[in-house]
Amino acid sequence: MRRILLALAVVLVGSLGAVTIATADESGRVTEDVVPPVLEPPATLAYSPGPNATGVDPRASATVTVENGTLDEVTLTGPDGQAVEGEPNAERTEWSTTVDLAYDTTYTWSGTATGRDGAKVPLQGSFTTLKPEKVVRGVINIGDGRTVGIAAPIRIQFNDHVEDRAAVERALSVETSVPVEGSWGWLPDENGGSRVDWRPREYWPPYTKVKVTADLFGVPYGNGRYGAADITSSFEIGRAQIVKADAASHRVKVIRDGEEVFDFPASFGLDSDPRRNTRTGIHVVTEKFPERRMVSETFDYDVNMKWAVRISNNGEFLHAQPATVAQQGRANVSHGCINLSPENAKRYYDSAIYGDPVEVTGTNVALSARDGDIWDWTLSWEEWKSLSALSQG
Template identity: 65%
Template sequence: MRRLLLVLAVVTVGLAGLMTVATAAGRIGGDAATPTLLAPKATVRYEPAAGAGGVNPAAPVAVTVADGTLDTVDLLNEAGARVSGALNADRTTWTASESLGYDRTYTWRGIATGSDGRKVPVEGSFATVKPSEKVRGTLNIGDGRTVGIAAPIQIQFNGHVRDRAAAERALAVTTSVPTEGAWGWLPDENGGSRVHWRPKEYWKPNTRVTVTAKLYGVAYGDGRYGAADVTSTFTIGRAQIVKADVNSFRMVVMRNGRQVASYPASYGLGSDPNRNTRSGIHVVSEKFTDKRMISEQYGYDVMEKWAVRISNNGEFIHANPASSGAQGSSNVTHGCVNLSLENARAYYDTALYGDPVEVTGTPIALSAKDGDIWDWTLSWQQWKGLSAL
């Protein structure tokens, strides 16, 4: 009996010991604090990368922080002036709002604070590309002008553009009236490349047109880069078309579909191919109250009144008293359209840059050899083939 009690006592003590250990183990596990996770440190990323060289000055410029916020950010040029820019609403990204300069070094300065509360510097620098040449583009139609319904938009570059596709992608034309059109690259002229935008058909009167050429920073190839953006907004005027049938010996002016004038005229001498007025759609490009006209081939040097240029091969609509006896009855000129003083002045006063002059009835066609604006001598498919895209 005593032996049985002794065994039970040992078992009871053993169970108590196990319960004590279990309770102690539970107490240790329950009271221990959960280890705290460390908050992440701020990570700053730069666009372009810090230390980069040859950066395009028109490329996006930004600094972004992950796991933190930007306290202060400055991007400084070599003179210590700040580049314009702004933080986003949650202060995680600063973006430059102005283009940078060519061949310059820019330095970041600022502070970011991480989620861990620690400060991280915004620092580093990068350098922009140094062009071998900065090429400028010039638009032919200025802001606020009113032009005729055949007016092409021209951008004349003062240097050669090898990568025409890159340049063309930077160009845009928007219109108040839906207008189909396309850019076409013409042979280099005046020491540089040139590109025209032509509508498929004549412009609709009163169309408002905006040209935007984002050329700054565009790489043209051979180390050349765009010097500046250019833009213009202008208006298409009334629909004035000159109908010039050389065999009628008259020049008819149509305005908005109605004939407003019919002048006796003399065109180029038909028996001399060099003196034929070229057939095709000419475009008024400039006009002069007085214009000196010289030809070494035909030996004349005269000053003519009310001269409206319709091509760069020497063709004008102008007054010429010397041919007054032929005006309305025969063609005797050196290729120009001759009118009386009174009629030439009347037409001169109505002519706008971009007005079409449709010459018909001669065997020699207007072509690229005749100078600047021969856009309308090509079919629409031929014109679209001049695009670089």
């Protein structure tokens, strides 16, 4: 019986993984074949922003990714040596910053990645963020934790002109505890700075909780200007207090949560002089003073008045005026303010808060933008919405 001999030997050669296969035929002759090793690929790194990039948006995440490997230690540092906060994904194939960067700053990568071939590859390179010609700050008029009246607009006042208003408006949001329809509206610049108000369609529902978020850092305002910082505010709408001030009947009525709580005799601006008329329209309480100096060169007076509640930036107040008590409830003789007796003025003063509406009726001159400050409620809802940069074009 013929015997067939077959031998097979496998030998690993070296650390590179080469394989030698030896075979024997029927005659016993041995042949050897060497199979080259299968080499694992090295790690390949990719950066975003790319190496030596300039003018980088500081809001964008800085990211490093590795192909055919995993990231070991990753550090992104600024010129002060402080590491930027960031984190890897679960597979450790990508690492990204988790905070905004700073303007006009060079950041440098360091660390290593390990390839599937076992070799380490260093992280290296740098990039530089954009340098604004100017950073512009915004301030929200209602601070955290405040309680305001049902006519209070939200205002963001900027310390310079905003050209790209649509870009800014897209960065703004208003969250409410109950549904409230409202809109942003841009008012004419004041003292060189732009301003934008958010006004509800109707008065705020009482006791609504409000959160304003303005993600303004890094937003391009146009003409080389950029937002300086994000700003937020959380506040609450208080009780629904509305003043009904009617010059024709010479009365001031205070309605709180639907109930009349005060009905005061009053004297309004002199009817026969348009310069002294109290303006008809929805005013908004902005400030209160236990005593306020009031000066007018036009009408030649310089007096101190008690319990003064400002309702417009054109000089209109509700305040105590002992000199007109006899005319209060009978005739309009003031220079434009609403006069009350000292006792009644104090009672109203104690009840008023920022943002309360004061609805004046019965005079021949309407409140308008010329009267300054808060004239948001003099516009119809359609007129107000047209002031939004996002409603145009």
